[in-house]
Amino acid sequence: MSDLQNLYQQIILDHAKARHGAATQALDSIDDIGMPDGTYLGQSHQINTTCGDDVTLRVVVLIDRPTPEQMVIFDSLPFEISGDDPRLPQLIPYINQVQWSGDGCSISMASASVLHDLVTGLPVAEARQLIDTFRDVLRSRGKIEPDEEVLGDAAAFGGVSRYPARVKCAMLPWVALEAALNEAQSL
Amino acid sequence: MTPFPSPTSPPPRSALALTDVEVERIRNDFPVLSQRVNGHPLTYLDSGATSQNPISVMEAEQEYYEQRNAAVHRGAHSLAVIATESFELAREKVAAFVGAHTDEIVWTSNATEAINLIAYSFSNASLWLGGPAARRFRLGAGDEIVVTEGEHHANLIPWQQLALRTGATLRFIPVLDDGSLDLAAASEIVNAKTRVLAFTHASNVTGVINPVDDIVAIAKGVGAVTVLDACQTVPHLPVNVAALGVDFAVFSGHKMLGPTGVGALYGRSELLQAMPPFLTGGSMITTVSMEAAEFLAPPQRFEAGTQRISQAIALAAAVDYLTETGMGRIAAWEAELGQRLVAGLAEIPGVRVLGPGVGVERLGLAAVDVAGVHAHDVGQFLDDAGIAVRVGHHCAQPLHKRLGVTASTRASAYLYTTTQEIDLFLATLAEVRPFFGVTDAASSNSIGGK
Ligand SMILES: Cc1ncc(COP(=O)(O)O)c(C=O)c1O
Numbered sequence A: 001m002s003d004l005q006n007l008y009q010q011i012i013l014d015h016a017k018a019r020h021g022a023a024t025q026a027l028d029s030i031d032d033i034g035m036p037d038g039t040y041l042g043q044s045h046q047i048n049t050t051c052g053d054d055v056t057l058r059v060v061v062l063i064d065r066p067t068p069e070q071m072v073i074f075d076s077l078p079f080e081i082s083g084d085d086p087r088l089p090q091l092i093p094y095i096n097q098v099q100w101s102g103d104g105c106s107i108s109m110a111s112a113s114v115l116h117d118l119v120t121g122l123p124v125a126e127a128r129q130l131i132d133t134f135r136d137v138l139r140s141r142g143k144i145e146p147d148e149e150v151l152g153d154a155a156a157f158g159g160v161s162r163y164p165a166r167v168k169c170a171m172l173p174w175v176a177l178e179a180a181l182n183e184a185q186s187l
Numbered sequence B: 001m002t003p004f005p006s007p008t009s010p011p012p013r014s015a016l017a018l019t020d021v022e023v024e025r026i027r028n029d030f031p032v033l034s035q036r037v038n039g040h041p042l043t044y045l046d047s048g049a050t051s052q053n054p055i056s057v058m059e060a061e062q063e064y065y066e067q068r069n070a071a072v073h074r075g076a077h078s079l080a081v082i083a084t085e086s087f088e089l090a091r092e093k094v095a096a097f098v099g100a101h102t103d104e105i106v107w108t109s110n111a112t113e114a115i116n117l118i119a120y121s122f123s124n125a126s127l128w129l130g131g132p133a134a135r136r137f138r139l140g141a142g143d144e145i146v147v148t149e150g151e152h153h154a155n156l157i158p159w160q161q162l163a164l165r166t167g168a169t170l171r172f173i174p175v176l177d178d179g180s181l182d183l184a185a186a187s188e189i190v191n192a193k194t195r196v197l198a199f200t201h202a203s204n205v206t207g208v209i210n211p212v213d214d215i216v217a218i219a220k221g222v223g224a225v226t227v228l229d230a231c232q233t234v235p236h237l238p239v240n241v242a243a244l245g246v247d248f249a250v251f252s253g254h255k256m257l258g259p260t261g262v263g264a265l266y267g268r269s270e271l272l273q274a275m276p277p278f279l280t281g282g283s284m285i286t287t288v289s290m291e292a293a294e295f296l297a298p299p300q301r302f303e304a305g306t307q308r309i310s311q312a313i314a315l316a317a318a319v320d321y322l323t324e325t326g327m328g329r330i331a332a333w334e335a336e337l338g339q340r341l342v343a344g345l346a347e348i349p350g351v352r353v354l355g356p357g358v359g360v361e362r363l364g365l366a367a368v369d370v371a372g373v374h375a376h377d378v379g380q381f382l383d384d385a386g387i388a389v390r391v392g393h394h395c396a397q398p399l400h401k402r403l404g405v406t407a408s409t410r411a412s413a414y415l416y417t418t419t420q421e422i423d424l425f426l427a428t429l430a431e432v433r434p435f436f437g438v439t440d441a442a443s444s445n446s447i448g449g450k
Helices: A003-007 A010-018 A068-076 A106-119 A124-138 A148-162 A164-185 B020-028 B055-067 B078-097 B111-126 B132-137 B157-166 B183-189 B212-222 B269-274 B309-325 B327-345 B375-384 B397-402 B419-429
Strands: A039-048 A053-063 A093-103 B105-108 B144-148 B169-173 B194-200 B225-229 B248-252 B263-267 B285-288 B293-295 B351-353 B365-370 B390-392 B408-412
Touching (some): A003 A148, A010 A106, A010 A148, A053 A164, A093 A124, A106 A124, A124 A148, B078 B309, B111 B248, B132 B269, B194 B212, B263 B269, B309 B327, B327 B365, B365 B375, B375 B408
Parallel strands (some): B144 B169, B225 B248
Antiparallel strands (some): A053 A093, B105 B263, B390 B408
């Protein structure tokens, strides 16, 4: 496989065309979106100034609430209990939905598509770990062999780490996810 | 790689142009060109962004540091005198090269700073600095500044900011589909309120060479000051600013075989005399008290602080190199390369040239949109073959938007570019869409892009 084929692996070219999770319209304002209880919205717009690649990514974080049945039981307890009582099972925030819009090279567009598939449904903490792992691989200049078990399709971006000028393209949606998660969790 | 099939009727070779043999000899003066990149000989097609330096330019800079380095216009010792003389001789050479008087050339860091110098001087005049002489540069509500839709950001943003600071209105002359200016619209947009008309001599994206005479005539008709961005012409065509009749012109040394860090502002003597300074401090004053200062005449009035001496001297060496080669011959050579480029591009499926087509005058450059493949990916593919091109918006976002794209891939030639390099670029570009699996039938079959 030539260097160039290693950079543009078929998985990347396929994702660049398929664009999983891409919104049909550009995502801009998040003001007027009615969100159900217990969901938190974060959004981030990232630009690669060297080439103008542009990604807006929106994430919906859901924090599990006790079900109505559970609530009935709580209400019948002989003492008061609140939703964040440590005696209750941990409520884990997870990523309920990822949506993005953008314009850019095949690396950045494929990266957003792969990201969508990987993190949807993942607990936020695990998604954050994945972002760190992906970043480590990309910054390694080819030294870290990506673990396909962990990174799935994102392992195909291992070749990008040998092209310092393209690392930012691949990172763009991941940086957007990180910022969007920070925003969602600050609410 | 198979050579690219040459266009059915190759453009006639001009007797004036450099010959292939001369270009080969010229290349020997540019050490950087003999490098290998990614296992291939370097094919440098990014001179529109920055040019390479001949040995004589690098030697001029080194010789200065080895034998003449001293602060100019400041000391009385022998070295300082020699340094000052060399520095001023450089100004004389660069002035002569563009048809200006020596004291009409102000050194700047680059063209961008030169445009900012004009804008900030006008801004200062609008704050009533510079006294009655500078009244003609005052801008305020009701005044208009006109640029074109085809400008490099360097000739747009300083004017946007000047408008914001002064309350003047910024307007623009539209660009037509073929990249040329809408001159009919220009005669309406430029009116009695127009105080400044800033426009590029040639586009760094489309390669279009604008009709300076017509535009200057329109500006003169309403008494507007003209500012010419000559970044893409001074390095490539014979340019005489006085004959063009513009009030100001700017260009950058690094695009004309010179070093980075030096550029020049040309201003008609009478105008520079009347303008208040932009940067202030040492070396630009006559007498100073704790309250106020009097300023030197131009060009020193606009050269505050220790100057880029070695760079100016090296730029003069670049001008010598260009003059000895002959600007007319360089221009004719690049015109041939430009035509070879567009003729070849016209034959590659899915490739659209931004700007004029085959047979229309253009610089030795072409920017293209490759259907279904983002410019960044095109550039990567070419780089793998050792071909250096510019990808992105080339600091001209509004122009790209006007031409319906966000980014493009640009190949730009110079006096050291060979026809083989152009052909290699064309042949390699033709392989891009097949590599990315983009077929002619479906443009929706897009990799990247919108
Ligand atoms: C047409 C044009 N104007 C202005 C500039 C700005 O030149 P510099 O960055 O050297 O100031 C450039 C170079 O990129 C250019 O091509």
